[in-house]
Amino acid sequence: MSNDAAPREQDILDALKKVEDPDLHKDIVALNFIKNLEIDAGVVSFTIELTTPACPVKNEMERWAREAVLAVPGVSDVRITMSAAVTRGTAGEGKQSVPGVKNIVAVGSGKGGVGKSTVTVNIAVALAQTGAAVGILDADIYGPNVPLMMGIDGRPRAAGDRIQTLSNYGVRVMSMGFLTDRDDQPLIWRGPMLHSVIQQFIRQVDWGELDYLLVDLPPGTGDVQLSLTQTVPLMGAVIVSTPQDVALQDARKAIAMFRQVHVEILGIVENMSYFQCPKCGERTPIFSHGGGAATASRYGVPFLGEVPLDVSLREGGDAGKPVTALAPDSAVGEAFRQIAQQVAAQVSIANSHSVGVVIE
Ligand SMILES: Nc1ncnc2c1ncn2[C@@H]1O[C@H](COP(=O)(O)OP(=O)(O)OP(=O)(O)O)[C@@H](O)[C@H]1O
Ligand SMILES: [Mg+2]
Structure with missing residues (x-):
């Protein structure tokens, strides 16, 4: 039994801040992509909510996030759920958008x-x-x-x-x-x-x-x-x-x-x-x-x-x-x-x- 302390939420978030969305040029914590973060002993689980399910670097982002979190001392396993919530565009000046x-x-x-x-x-x-x-x-x-x-x-x-x-x-x-x-x-x-x-x-x-x-x-x-x-x-x-x-x-x-x-x-x-x-x-x-x-x-x-x-x-x-x-x-x-x-x-x-x- 190792006496490693369980990782703290802040340690996980700090690690995830190293993962950047290559299109939006910001890290995935700042972009508010990380949801439902849970730490159970050494097992860390969270959802990455992208801005489109058709993200061209979806698999890479999952891999980068996994690698980053696994590098945090005390983490034994990482469970990631990938999801997406498409962002809404603006309709243009003076134009009424279509609800939904x-x-x-x-x-x-x-x-x-x-x-x-x-x-x-x-x-x-x-x-x-x-x-x-x-x-x-x-x-x-x-x-x-x-x-x-x-x-x-x-x-x-x-x-x-x-x-x-x-x-x-x-x-x-x-x-x-x-x-x-x-x-x-x-x-x-x-x-x-x-x-x-x-x-x-x-x-x-x-x-x-x-x-x-x-x-x-x-x-x-x-x-x-x-x-x-x-x-x-x-x-x-x-x-x-x-x-x-x-x-x-x-x-x-x-x-x-x-x-x-x-x-x-x-x-x-x-x-x-x-x-x-x-x-x-x-x-x-x-x-x-x-x-x-x-x-x-x-x-x-x-x-x-x-x-x-x-x-x-x-x-x-x-x-x-x-x-x-x-x-x-x-x-x-x-x-x-x-x-x-x-x-x-x-x-x-x-x-x-x-x-x-x-x-x-
Ligand atoms: N990459 C392609 N390879 C082979 N055939 C193609 C390709 N792209 C389009 N076509 C064919 O060329 C024809 C014209 O294509 P399409 O109708 O999509 O053009 P369009 O720009 O919408 O035309 P329009 O200006 O008349 O609306 C169609 O028969 C289509 O099947
Ligand atoms: Mg046409």
Whole structure:
């Protein structure tokens, strides 16, 4: 029997102060991540409550905390429970937030067809797989693709004065595609009607409690997109681009548009980054490569990662089976998991900044 005294709470907290969150640049005690600390003889147990279940360094933080506490004299065992409480973003000046919805994030691009909807759907599914509560608002009123990509075919029900979402893969969805007659009929609406629809999608849909509500924007940076970004209480925006120069020029326009309305840019995703030969594994940069990262650094915004050109993404999109749901361990599934983690980390970072809007 050793006559080591049982460790004191302060000794444990002092040890845990050496563990820093690499994204928030503060120690995990100062960040108030440590909950339910108990010391029973040499056995120390506590919960680490992160700001997102999709934290990219979750496993490392657990390991660092364990090592730090084990180094305290008298500690024989460490029992850690990992949990998360997603932080709430600010809705932007003069905008009313949506009760229950913590973070509304737009996914936009300047150019059409670069993969916004594909990226939105796969990030949403990847976030939901971490245990986060996730929704998608399909703001592409004229060409809603999310129902097809999410494999949802149905009509939402009303409950009281609220419209219910439809769900698949653990993600709640609302789209004009649920409300119009299928296929061919293009909707011709004027701006004010479009905004009232988006307002209703935001305010009159029963989103429940959501950590992340992703908004799949229509392509472009014109008046429609600009006022959509003003209609929706966004905490941030993700920009999708392909690596070509033309697409990147449009990504710059999208950055400028969000900055104009004081929406923080969470980062850039480069889609169709390269083609990986399924036989030999060789990577071919069909549309050149690295432009997304270069643009991100030039504009001082985070680079969130790259998605390869992969036929399974198109097939999965057309069949309503997102790759992240169907093949989460494939190279593309892994790419999306990492991007989803980066998005979640950037949301946490933005929310940790002092309240207020970020202007260039
Ligand atoms: N990385 C990829 N590899 C292969 N196909 C892809 C990839 N990303 C997107 N696609 C395909 O490219 C097409 C366009 O993608 P998507 O609809 O997601 O783009 P978008 O930016 O939302 O388009 P729009 O501007 O019309 O809303 C779809 O058929 C999709 O399946
Ligand atoms: Mg789209």
